[in-house]
Each structure stands twice: as structure tokens, then as C-alpha cells.
Amino acid sequence: MGGKRLAACASALSDAIMMKRSAIFLCILAVLLGCVCFFRAHAGSAVATAPAQDMSPVQPTIADLAPVSPITKSDDEWQRQLTPAQFAVMRKHATERAGSSPLLDEHRHGIFHCAACDLPLFASDAKFESGTGWPSFTRPFVAANVATSEDRSFFATRTEVHCARCGAHLGHVFDDGPPPPGLRYCMNGAALKFVPRP
Numbered sequence: 001m002g003g004k005r006l007a008a009c010a011s012a013l014s015d016a017i018m019m020k021r022s023a024i025f026l027c028i029l030a031v032l033l034g035c036v037c038f039f040r041a042h043a044g045s046a047v048a049t050a051p052a053q054d055m056s057p058v059q060p061t062i063a064d065l066a067p068v069s070p071i072t073k074s075d076d077e078w079q080r081q082l083t084p085a086q087f088a089v090m091r092k093h094a095t096e097r098a099g100s101s102p103l104l105d106e107h108r109h110g111i112f113h114c115a116a117c118d119l120p121l122f123a124s125d126a127k128f129e130s131g132t133g134w135p136s137f138t139r140p141f142v143a144a145n146v147a148t149s150e151d152r153s154f155f156a157t158r159t160e161v162h163c164a165r166c167g168a169h170l171g172h173v174f175d176d177g178p179p180p181p182g183l184r185y186c187m188n189g190a191a192l193k194f195v196p197r198p
């Protein structure tokens with residue numbers, strides 16, 4: 001009798017261990033399935049938020065090519081017109097936080113204008129993914145609308161880029177862009193506003 005009871009006990013114990021193992025196995029399976037679903041969902045959203053750049057050329061109009069007449073305003077006037085972020089970048093040479101500009105995800109056909117005076121500065125067909133976290137362009141839309149000067153701040157000599165009409169600071173230009181012409185106009189998105197064109 002004792003032997004039979006022992007055998008029954010061992011069998012029950014073995015069943016319990018099997019059930020526990022099955023439960024652990026199912027838990028692991030559920031976690032793995034969850035991970036697969038999570039990564040698939042996120043891979044899908046990454047593709048959805050990064051549509052192909054429209055690289056068809058934007059043709060300048062007569063208005064785009066009009067001679068630039070300088071605009072001069074006091075700091076008080078600019079402060080009233082611009083948002084605090086725009087004023088800090090455009091009038092006080094601040095640099096926006098990398099990756100913060102919504103214009104990084106702007107891939108439509110059109111023109112990036114000066115956020116202060118509306119001068120057309122960069123076209124969508126010159127925009128490229130530099131990976132720096134700032135909107136980047138290979139060349140200005142109309143050469144005369146973008147001016148440069150030497151910037152000796154932060155113990156380095158860089159080439160500052162500013163709006164030829166209102167003098168707003170836009171960013172810097174570097175010579176490590178894609179060829180040709182090998183330039184990278186590294187712009188603060190806060191200094192730009194995008195206007196789509198057909």
C-alpha cells in the first residue's frame with residue numbers, strides 16, 4: 001500500500017512540475033510574441049513618418065529673383081514680431097536643440113523661407129538627411145538671398161549663414177556636405193518656415 005501511495009505521490013508531483021514548466025514556457029512564448037509585435041509596429045511607424053523626399057527641382061519665380069532690399073529693425077521690434085525661440089536664434093545667435101525642429105520631417109516640394117522677413121532661402125530639392133539633427137541643405141535657393149560672414153565664437157572659426165534681407169542668423173555652412181558642391185548648410189529650423197509649392 002505504502003509503495004502505491006508513494007507512486008501516486010510521485011506521479012502527482014511530476015504532473016505539477018510539468019504544469020509549471022508548461023506555464024513558464026507559455027509565459028516566455030507570450031513575451032517573445034509581444035516583442036515581435038512591438039518591433040514590427042515600430043518599424044512600420046518609422047517608415048510611415050519618413051516619406052521619400054520630393055527631389056523634383058523648384059523653379060524660382062520672378063519674385064524669388066527680385067533684388068533684395070535690406071530690412072532694419074530694433075531688437076524691441078523683432079522681439080515683438082518673433083517667438084522667443086525665433087528671437088533667440090535669429091537675433092541672438094542661439095542654436096536650437098538638435099533633433100527639435102519639426103522641419104526635419106518636412107519632405108514636401110516647396111521653399112523654406114526666412115521666418116522673420118519671408119525671403120525664400122532654401123528649396124526642398126537641396127534638402128538632405130545629414131543625420132545631425134538640424135535641417136540641412138546643399139545650396140541656397142537663390143544665391144543672393146543667403147549671405148555669409150566669419151564667426152569666431154566658441155574658440156573656432158566657422159562660416160555663419162544669415163538672411164541677406166533682415167540679417168537674421170540662420171546657422172552655419174560647412175564643407176563636409178554631399179558632392180557636388182560638397183557644402184552642408186546646417187540651419188536652425190526655428191529660423192525657417194516652409195511654404196509648399198505645386
Ligand SMILES: [Zn+2]
Pocket residue numbers: 114115116117118119163164165166167168
Ligand atoms: Zn530674413
